[in-house]
Amino acid sequence: MSPAERQYQRIAADLRRRIGLGEWQTGDVLPSRAKLAIEYAVDANVLQRAQQLLITEGLLEGRTGSGTYVRRPVPRRAMVRSRIGAPVSFRADLGAIDGTGSWESSTDTNSPAPQRVAARLGVEPGAPTVHTVYEFLIDSQPVLLANSWEPLALTQGSPVICPEYGPLAGQGVVRRMAEIGVRVERAVERTRPSRATATQANLLGVSAGDLVTLIERTHYDQDGRAVETAELVVPDSRWDISYELPIGRQES
Numbered sequence: 001m002s003p004a005e006r007q008y009q010r011i012a013a014d015l016r017r018r019i020g021l022g023e024w025q026t027g028d029v030l031p032s033r034a035k036l037a038i039e040y041a042v043d044a045n046v047l048q049r050a051q052q053l054l055i056t057e058g059l060l061e062g063r064t065g066s067g068t069y070v071r072r073p074v075p076r077r078a079m080v081r082s083r084i085g086a087p088v089s090f091r092a093d094l095g096a097i098d099g100t101g102s103w104e105s106s107t108d109t110n111s112p113a114p115q116r117v118a119a120r121l122g123v124e125p126g127a128p129t130v131h132t133v134y135e136f137l138i139d140s141q142p143v144l145l146a147n148s149w150e151p152l153a154l155t156q157g158s159p160v161i162c163p164e165y166g167p168l169a170g171q172g173v174v175r176r177m178a179e180i181g182v183r184v185e186r187a188v189e190r191t192r193p194s195r196a197t198a199t200q201a202n203l204l205g206v207s208a209g210d211l212v213t214l215i216e217r218t219h220y221d222q223d224g225r226a227v228e229t230a231e232l233v234v235p236d237s238r239w240d241i242s243y244e245l246p247i248g249r250q251e252s
Contacts (some may be wrong), residue, residue, distance in 0.1 A: 011040050011050035029067045056209050058237040062207040079239045081189060089242055107132040116151045120218050120229040128152035133165050142203050145233040154227060172224045173219045173228045185224045190216045200233055211236035
């Protein structure tokens with residue numbers, strides 16, 4: 001460990017100790033970064049790294065233009081991504097997280113596909129899609145963000161064009177596509193670490209740059225055609241993500 005790393009780890013440990021002793025209560029704002037840097041006789045960048053470590057741990061939260069606060073403890077929750085035999089839908093996702101939760105959504109039925117989305121859907125960049133934005137809520141607080149895109153050509157003119165409106169609202173991709181004769185056979189998920197953008201951080205109540213897990217999920221029909229792709233943003237400090245893998249029958 002380098003001297004700089006030892007410095008910020010030492011400061012983080014001391015700030016953690018002081019918070020534990022009640023010097024600052026939940027919701028209190030800490031002294032300014034400049035003031036704390038003088039107190040610890042370190043460069044402001046070292047103090048920033050120490051605070052960022054505690055933000056990542058969920059002990060502190062940064063608020064743009066306001067300062068750094070002691071965060072209300074947020075328990076880590078278990079998110080099971082592949083529930084064997086269960087429906088694949090945002091409703092099922094939420095039920096697996098917390099049955100008392102809810103979500104909000106908005107849909108644009110003629111949204112040009114960004115290049116990364118077009119590549120996953122197998123359409124031209126800019127092709128029209130049905131784009132739905134989700135905010136998952138627990139105790140009225142956003143805890144998970146998601147964006148979903150479907151090729152407009154697939155559902156245009158049908159009663160299931162909007163995932164959260166109509167006769168099959170909230171029933172998920174598999175059920176809705178079956179209504180128009182499309183059999184969805186598999187979903188592929190790709191996860192990778194990322195950092196919260198300013199917009200994501202503001203919605204989730206975390207700091208810009210906090211660690212998040214980005215989950216890219218794409219549904220395919222019986223012909224291997226992509227019929228929907230989604231991106232879920234999961235705050236790393238709040239969720240343990242696990243996958244269940246089916247085991248084939250073993251011959252004795």
